[in-house]
Amino acid sequence: MTSADLGAFAAHLRRLRQAAALSQEELAERAGLTAKAIGALERGERRRPYPNTVRALAEALGLDEQDRGVLASAAQGRPVPAPPPGRLSLPLPPTPILGRDRELAEVVALLRSGPARLVTLTGPGGVGKTRLAWEVAAALRGDGGAEPVAVELASVPSADLVPQTVARAIGLRAVTGDLADAVAAFLGDREQVLVLDNLEHLLEIAPDVAGLLGRCPGLVILATSRAALRIRAEQEYPLAPLGLPQGEEVNAITWSAAAQLFADRARAVAPDFVIDQRNAPAVAAICRQLDGLPLALELAASHVRYLPPAQLLTRLDAALGSARLRDLPARQRTMGATLDWSYQLLTGAEQTLLRALSVLRGGFDLDAVEAITSAPVLSALDGLVEQSLVSPADPVGLGSPARFRLLEPVRLYAAALVDADEAADLSERRTRHYVAICRDARAGLRGPGQGTWLDRLEGAHANLRATLRALIGSGDLSAAARLGGDTWLYWALRGHAGEGLLWWEQVLDLAGAEGLDRHGRASARVALAGLRLATGDIGAVRALAETAVAEARETTDRDLLADALILWCMGSVFAGDLPEAAARIGELRSLAHATGDPWAVAHARIVEAQLLLLQGDLGASGAALDAAPTATGPFTLATILNMRATLALQLDDAPAALRHLTDAVRLAADVGTTWPLVYSLSALAGVAARHGDPELAVSLFASAAATAETTLLKVSFRPDADAADAQLDALRRRLPEERFHRAWQRGAALRVDELLELIPRISARP
Structure with missing residues (x-):
């Protein structure tokens, strides 16, 4: 055996060991040899390795049959052959890929005909980047060129070993000189798809990847990583988790x-x-x-x-x-x-922030991130987003600030790293932050910026739950009660009335005889009365609001007293107890004006208009609505419009009712409120029935019923409720059962934007 042959075997063994990311000691342990023996083989000092030694090395290196043969040939002094290009191709997927048809088509299109020759699939660990990459490469097999080649980089410990790993994968053997040059020369201008899998810990290879693309015009690279390479040739493709169930059926x-x-x-x-x-x-x-x-x-x-x-x-x-x-x-x-792998790639500041973020649930904004930690967060947050551990979340509403989220498995992992003292501190910081938000939300939910505040609280909903849970768990029932008094309107308007009832009933149940001061009791009862009004339990509204009024009188909070009086008067009007309501209207109107709150003044006028309508004075009812201020939120304006429509229908003015109801539906659609929408849709159904379109009327009733069912809301104002019941009964008698059923099914599935497209059909009818 010549010295050159001995050198070829030594170099070949060394490259195989390094590609497997093994030290000489690790290879020796796996092969049942000594580190000294491995060193001698790699230095060419052992001239005749025994066949059983070669077999032990091949087994320890995990070589396939062809590579075992190459190693045995090198040990016998024969030249190391270069296998045909592309021989080391794609793994055979063990299971079918599911739920990725769109992503597969998009990535294949990017690589097949798009401008990018480097596409990097990014996303958190476990999202399926490697699995999709295999499927994409397999789909590209029929495009001509060499067989796609997969290069597994997870076990490669450092960037300087990447070129030899790529060289081995594409079939390049016994390289002398610069490996990067050799790989570029070997590929030349032939068409080749290269899958670089799991390179998040090797991002410093980015310049080498850019150089290889520049020198090999036929090369296309599909990479998978938890972070992008950030080179100009790259097209990043963030891979999201699989689609979730969108209903309960x-x-x-x-x-x-x-x-x-x-x-x-x-x-x-x-x-x-x-x-x-x-x-x-x-x-x-x-x-x-x-x-x-x-x-x-x-x-x-x-x-x-x-x-x-x-x-x-x-x-x-x-x-x-x-x-x-x-x-x-x-x-x-x-x-x-899986997440250990990601966590170990983070800096100390990024690890600290990830642990802190585990206290936040669902989506959160930058203000929340800054509230739970005293350290600067932008750089660390950027790193967590880059490593796909924190995901940008869709804004809740147009113009909403940037939002983020942790996938729940990531959050649970991070939470397990937090010790008890740190967890308590983080929970307290989160609670203070969201209690302050809810305190500010009281005025915001009652003003022209109502839509923005509804979006903000909707985006924070999971954290509101966590805050309530923390307040109740710590025994701070007064703060939990005040949170209800401040935000009950959000819970009613965004379809969370049922959940809100559970929270503040729990607060009162736990309070017992002495667990809350009068302000806290009044706040909890105002929240419950408002939610009971939305869900149609008028008897409970009257009892809760009456007690809340008595308790609020003993505080200095005139806004809370105004809320309690409004709900008491509305409960009395809706229950048909007009004398009781009439006895309180004057006090309510005076108090509302004294607070200077347009919302309180407007709702005092609305309940007055409702009372006057039931007393038969339609002109005075309209005048009360005219006196209601308009500098309020969309819910209040929609409620006024619904009342105007009720008055118009009492006067048999269907065109005016249609105008008011159309505007009310648009307001509800603009800000995503469901409570006034249930009233508007039921009334619109009645107008459609009057205009001679029974099937459209049934569809509108079905849409109102579907909205009410999913949100637990109910039409409780007697003129509106009685008219809806009578008209729906008439439609059941008028239409054949099959036509009624089809129209009902169509309406139950309608979205608000589709409803807005249907409304002009009503006005087109004679």
Whole structure:
């Protein structure tokens, strides 16, 4: 054997070891040899390695049959052959890809005909970047050129080892000189798709990747990483989790991508598993709690062999930490291992901020981030976004500030890293922040900026829940009660009335005889009375508001007393107790003007108009509405418009009613309020029936009913409720059952924008 041959074997063994990211000691341990023996082989000092030594080395390096043959040939002094280009191609996917049809088509189009020759799939660990990359590369196989080649980089510890890993993958052997030059020369101008998988810890190779693309015009690179390379040739493609169930029906759940993946993986361990009426709610909850993250869904589904979904739902955190898919790399066999990989790539400041962010639920804005930590956050937050651990969230409304979120598996992981003292401090900071927001929201929800405040609270809804839970858990029931008094209008207008009732009933139940001061009791009862008014429980409104008035009188809070009086008067009017309402209207009107709050003045006038209408004085009722200030929120304006429509219908002026109702629906659509919308749609249905369009009338009634059912809202003002009941009964008698049923189904599925397109059909009728 010549010295050159010995050098070729030594160099070949060394390259294989480095590509496997093993030290000489690690390779020796795996092969059952000594580190000294490995060193001698790599220096060419051992002239005749025994066949069993070569076999042990091949086994330790995980070589396939062809590479084993190459290593054996080198040990016998034969030249190291270069395999045909592209021989090391794509892994065969073990399971079908689900729920990624759109993403697959878009990435293939980018690489096939788009301007980018480097597309980087980014996203958090476990989102399925590698799996999609394999599918994309397979789809490109038929485009000509060399076979796509996958280069696995997760086990490559440093950037200086990447060129030799790429060289080995494309079939380049026994390289002398600069490896990057050799790879570029080897590829030349031939068409080649290269998949660089898991390079988030090797981002410093970005200039080398840019240089390779510049020197190889036929090269196309598909990369996967938790962070982009940030070079000009790159097109980043953020990969989102799978789509979640959008409804509670079994079909809606079954057709969601997340549920399909869960069911497919569950059937792998429980072949008879199907999503049905019994388990669909639990499956949907699992998908939502795991935020559609594919790896988390797979790990959870592996437990279905002995845990039904309902039990699994209550043990998800433990399930994600104990499930092990043994055909995955060790860093992906549990969610904890996957996120450990990401966490170790962060700076100290980024790790600290990630732990702090675990206290925030759902979406959050920059103000919330700054409120929970005293350190500067922009740089660390940018790093977390870059590493796909924090995701930009869709703004809740037009013009809303930037928002962010942690996927729930990421949040749970980060929360587990927080010690008890740090957790208590973070929770207190979060609570102070959201209590302050709710205090400011009281005025905002009653003014022209109501839509902005509704959006802000909607975006903070999960954190409002967490804040209430923390206040109640710590025994600060007064703060929880005041939060209800400040924000009950949000809970009623955005479809959360049922949940709000549960919170403030709990506050009063826990308070007992002495657990709240009078201000707190009045605040909780005002919140409950407002929510009961929205949900149609008029008897409860009167009882709660009457007590709230007495308690609020003993405080100095005139705004709280005005709210309680408004609700008491409305409860009396809606219940038909007109003398009681009439006895309080004067006091309410005086107090509302004394507060200087346009919202209180407007609603005092509205309840006065309602009382006068029921007393039969339609002219005075209209005059009371005319006196209501207009510098209020869209809910108040929509309520006034609905009242004007009721007056117009009492006067048999359907065109005027139609104008008022159309404007009310537009206001509700603009700010996403549901309470006045239920009234508007029911009244519009009546107008459509008068105009001779019974099927449209049925569809509008169905839309009102669907809105009421999902939000627990109800039309309770007797003239409106009685008219709706009578007209709906007449439509049932007028239309054949099948036509009525079809029209009802159409209406139940209508969106607000579709309703606005239907309304002109009413005015077109004679």
